[in-house]
Amino acid sequence: xxxxxxxxxxxxxxxxxxxxxxxxxxxxxxxxxxxxxxxxxxxxxxxxxxxxxxxxxxxxxxxxxxxxxxxxxxxxxxxxxxxxxxxxxxxxxxxxxxxxxxxxxxxxxxxxxxxxxxxxxxxxxxxxxxxxxxxxxxxxxxxxxxxxxxxxxxxxxxxxxxxxxxxxxxxxxxxxxxxxxxxxxxxxxxxxxxxxxxxxxxxxxxxxxxxxxxxxxxxxxxxxxxxxxxxxxxxxxxxxxxxxxxxxxxxxxxxxxxxxxxxxxxxxxxxxxxxxxxxxxxxxxxxxxxxxxxxxxxxxxxxxxxxxxxxxxxxxxxxxxxxxxxxxxxxxxxxxxxxxxxxxxxxxxxxxxxxxxxxxxxxxxxxxxxxxxxxxxxxxxxxxxxxxxxxxxxxxxxxxxxxxxxxxxxxxxxxxxxxxxxxxx
Amino acid sequence: xxxxxxxxxxxxxxxxxxxxxxxxxxxxxxxxxxxxxxxxxxxxxxxxxxxxxxxxxxxxxxxxxxxxxxxxxxxxxxxxxxxxxxxxxxxxxxxxxxxxxxxxxxxxxxxxxxxxxxxxxxxxxxxxxxxxxxxxxxxxxxxxxxxxxxxxxxxxxxxxxxxxxxxxxxxxxxxxxxxxxxxxxxxxxxxxxxxxxxxxxxxxxxxxxxxxxxxxxxxxxxxxxxxxxxxxxxxxxxxxxxxxxxxxxxxxxxxxxxxxxxxxxxxxxxxxx
Numbered sequence: 001x002x003x004x005x006x007x008x009x010x011x012x013x014x015x016x017x018x019x020x021x022x023x024x025x026x027x028x029x030x031x032x033x034x035x036x037x038x039x040x041x042x043x044x045x046x047x048x049x050x051x052x053x054x055x056x057x058x059x060x061x062x063x064x065x066x067x068x069x070x071x072x073x074x075x076x077x078x079x080x081x082x083x084x085x086x087x088x089x090x091x092x093x094x095x096x097x098x099x100x101x102x103x104x105x106x107x108x109x110x111x112x113x114x115x116x117x118x119x120x121x122x123x124x125x126x127x128x129x130x131x132x133x134x135x136x137x138x139x140x141x142x143x144x145x146x147x148x149x150x151x152x153x154x155x156x157x158x159x160x161x162x163x164x165x166x167x168x169x170x171x172x173x174x175x176x177x178x179x180x181x182x183x184x185x186x187x188x189x190x191x192x193x194x195x196x197x198x199x200x201x202x203x204x205x206x207x208x209x210x211x212x213x214x215x216x217x218x219x220x221x222x223x224x225x226x227x228x229x230x231x232x233x234x235x236x237x238x239x240x241x242x243x244x245x246x247x248x249x250x251x252x253x254x255x256x257x258x259x260x261x262x263x264x265x266x267x268x269x270x271x272x273x274x275x276x277x278x279x280x281x282x283x284x285x286x287x288x289x290x291x292x293x294x295x296x297x298x299x300x301x302x303x304x305x306x307x308x309x310x311x312x313x314x315x316x317x318x319x320x321x322x323x324x325x326x327x328x329x330x331x332x333x334x335x336x337x338x339x340x341x342x343x344x345x346x347x348x349x350x351x352x353x354x355x356x357x358x359x360x361x362x363x364x365x366x367x368x369x370x371x372x373x374x375x376x377x378x379x380x381x382x383x384x385x386x387x388x389x390x391x392x393x394x395x396x397x398x399x400x401x402x403x404x405x406x407x408x409x410x411x412x413x414x415x416x417x418x419x420x421x422x423x424x425x
Numbered sequence: 426x427x428x429x430x431x432x433x434x435x436x437x438x439x440x441x442x443x444x445x446x447x448x449x450x451x452x453x454x455x456x457x458x459x460x461x462x463x464x465x466x467x468x469x470x471x472x473x474x475x476x477x478x479x480x481x482x483x484x485x486x487x488x489x490x491x492x493x494x495x496x497x498x499x500x501x502x503x504x505x506x507x508x509x510x511x512x513x514x515x516x517x518x519x520x521x522x523x524x525x526x527x528x529x530x531x532x533x534x535x536x537x538x539x540x541x542x543x544x545x546x547x548x549x550x551x552x553x554x555x556x557x558x559x560x561x562x563x564x565x566x567x568x569x570x571x572x573x574x575x576x577x578x579x580x581x582x583x584x585x586x587x588x589x590x591x592x593x594x595x596x597x598x599x600x601x602x603x604x605x606x607x608x609x610x611x612x613x614x615x616x617x618x619x620x621x622x623x624x625x626x627x628x629x630x631x632x633x634x635x636x637x638x639x640x641x642x643x644x645x646x647x648x649x650x651x652x653x654x655x656x657x658x659x660x661x662x663x664x665x666x667x668x669x670x671x672x673x674x675x676x677x678x679x680x681x682x683x684x685x686x687x688x689x690x691x692x693x694x695x696x697x698x
Binding site for chain 2: 117238306308309310311312314315318319326327330
């Protein structure tokens with residue numbers, strides 16, 4: 001009896017300490033989660049705080065005289081009539097007229113306020129609506145990136161540290177005062193490729209490049225990865241060679257991605273003489289990089305299929321291939337897809353190997369396929385972050401937001417697919 | 426007599442009783458099974474008669490499941506497993522290297538310890554075997570096979586309204602009967618049952634036992650069981666395994682009332698096991 005009581009006493013004595021330890025343990029967990037969350041919040045506030053301005057651009061209202069003679073358009077029906085027309089001059093004249101400038105030096109300072117892309121936008125609009133010719137019309141024209149930066153700093157009441165002279169600032173204040181400056185949705189950003197002019201630079205080229213690259217990666221790495229995983233799990237004999245293969249696949253998963261870039265440079269570009277900077281080579285390199293991830297996750301998914309299901313199929317006289325195709329693969333599919341999508345997300349965010357194979361090039365045109373020179377989203381971010389123009393700061397953040405958006409979408413897709421395909425057994 | 430003496434005796438003795446029958450469905454001679462270097466079955470000679478239910482009993486690890494899995498080469502899936510001896514299904518050598526296991530397993534079906542329906546509908550579970558073997562050319566034919574199989578397994582009335590519901594949604598006993606229906610859907614000649622009731626409650630067990638009795642009219646059945654009452658209830662002949670050796674084979678009644686071998690008696694009276 002006494003010994004039983006003393007046991008209880010001992011237990012009780014320790015109980016408080018055990019509960020305290022338990023609470024501390026929980027607290028550590030909560031602190032870790034909070035730390036992670038706060039880092040994420042800081043990161044997102046910074047990126048979104050800088051980046052949201054990238055989605056709007058500043059425009060200047062100008063009344064432009066579109067007389068055919070001044071523009072040099074003799075017949076609007078003729079092909080190339082608009083290509084050779086002098087819209088830039090028309091815009092400049094409108095600008096001089098609006099601000100009463102005659103001095104050559106001042107004219108040059110004034111020209112710097114309008115983006116060089118404004119004339120192209122105007123040309124395209126007039127080409128669509130030829131009835132605008134031979135009369136004066138008001139247009140909202142894209143401002144230069146320095147104006148953009150200044151106007152946004154006025155908006156947010158933050159100090160302006162740009163490259164505008166006092167004279168230019170006076171003109172801008174005049175325009176602002178009379179409501180001839182506005183910010184509008186920056187469609188250029190979503191529809192065009194890269195540019196030296198920040199206000200003309202868009203994410204579409206890089207997004208298409210990324211799309212083609214990831215498409216090539218997915219089409220190659222998923223079938224190859226699944227086939228390799230099925231062979232290794234279901235068919236390969238368990239011997240020293242397969243052990244060696246397994247160890248090497250695990251090692252490959254840990255190889256830094258830049259090494260894969262070098263490999264791609266040596267094999268695809270130097271040896272097979274494929275062109276540089278194309279999504280096909282990028283996709284091949286990223287395939288090499290994602291394959292280990294897909295093989296490992298697919299093998300895990302195949303391993304997780306209960307052996308009783310395999311026995312049931314074999315016991316009924318299913319061949320090995322029927323067992324794999326009818327039972328193992330459908331049951332392993334959610335896991336394999338999740339692995340593949342995570343691999344794709346990794347590939348989408350990969351920069352280093354793409355640098356090695358020349359997808360870091362300055363590409364203005366939108367790529368139309370896997371054989372066109374292109375860049376990719378993360379490389380575009382790298383390029384913009386490296387640019388000296390102040391206005392690229394917000395472009396960089398905006399591009400990061402676009403990339404993160406794609407990554408979220410892909411992860412959400414992975415979760416949805418897993419829920420959708422998961423079956424109980 | 427203690428266990429080690431039993432062991433010594435088991436290794437010394439030949440099978441007693443009547444392991445061989447005339448006009449056997451399956452006959453096995455000198456079967457040795459090895460897992461890598463470890464021998465699991467020692468020189469078993471056994472015949473399984475036509476339309477007979479033979480029960481294999483014995484303590485855990487005695488090799489009765491291993492022996493059962495040799496009969497339709499399910500042991501092929503285990504890399505390290507090696508089978509020696511002559512195993513015949515009528516005139517067919519089961520371990521003939523040129524033999525295709527697919528038709529063999531269509532002739533010798535198997536029901537496993539844990540109910541293992543596919544994560545598909547009840548209909549698809551039963552139809553799977555006929556589909557892969559191409560037994561039905563038309564939809565109506567397949568429907569008929571499914572219905573007959575489910576009726577034979579005594580499950581039809583319980584599931585006829587939800588044939589396209591998931592097979593995994595059934596109770597344990599129903600799942601096991603579904604697995605039996607799935608096995609008989611390919612019309613095997615022999616059905617191997619590896620402790621089919623060990624995961625079931627007594628009522629579900631009773632249903633399966635009734636089913637075995639009915640099935641024995643058309644099929645040859647070999648059943649491994651841990652329950653001696655079950656062996657006594659369902660089987661015609663009983664084989665007692667001990668440490669990889671076949672100790673005694675006799676009519677079930679004789680095994681459970683007046684066994685020839687001391688070890689059999691010791692096991693069925695519960696002195697060890």
